Amino acid sequence: MQQYLAILENSWFDLDRHYQFSEPQKVFNKLIAAYSEKQRAYHTVQHLYECLLLVGTIRSDLNDANAVELALWFHDAVYDPQAKDNELKSAELFVQYLAQDLSIDIVEKIKLWIIATQKHEATNELDLQFLLDIDLTILAVSPERFDEYEQQIQHEYAWVDPDVYSIKRKQVLAHFYQTVPLYQTEYFQQNFEQSAKNNLKNIIE
Known part of the structure; x- marks a missing residue:
């Protein structure tokens, strides 16, 4: 995990500089702890790291790269292999942690994006298309x-x-x-x- 932390930390605190989170270190620590839970083998900090690296390569193609990156941070924040509502719970966790720091429009957009990672349905929204493609790059x-x-x-x-x-x-x-x-x-x-x-x-x- 250590080999991923520096990149993840840079990503998170770049987002903090943009959004001005009220408790950036606390939320970062909770997210890293979540992605390190023992029931995970793939949906870990490694997956998060691989996704965030890709954002860097396509940033200029995105309308709102920061929102895409923030959605990726939370898209697997809740993961129970035996549950069917991980994406919804992840979206709810995002709202719980950051809704007070962001505009209503941003919160609603990112919440819907996180939920969309469950079914990966076709969309006409460019940033969401990229987000869903990034999530499947492992293939x-x-x-x-x-x-x-x-x-x-x-x-x-x-x-x-x-x-x-x-x-x-x-x-x-x-x-x-x-x-x-x-x-x-x-x-x-x-x-x-x-x-x-x-x-x-x-x-x-």
Whole structure:
């Protein structure tokens, strides 16, 4: 975890300089603690770090890069592998922690974005398209990282019967494989689509 903390700290306190949070250190500590919970193997500070790194590469393409970054900070803030309302709870946590520091419009926008990471439905909102694509970039990583990702997800679902897990996991990955295009933005389609399809094909076939 230590190798990610410096980047995460820089990201968070850059956001604080923009938004002027009332308790930036306290909220940062709570978020890092949340992403470090023992039930997590993939939805950790590593995933958060990988997402935030991508924001840096596409910042100029975003209408509100700070809001996208803040949404990413909270999109998996609540994560229970056995629950179905993690995104809603994460959005509620965002409101609880930061609503008093932000405009109503920003709060409502980010809250809806966080909830949208549950279903990854197509949208015409550019920043949300990028946010959803960033969340799925793990599908397009190197084969080595993809194997690690698959092991991490399996660890989070260790409570599921292995045979049932295998069937269900292939169904999830097949859904992504069959979604054309997988990514909503032209940038991600050009740079990540083929790698993601290759990784997915290797698992489901």
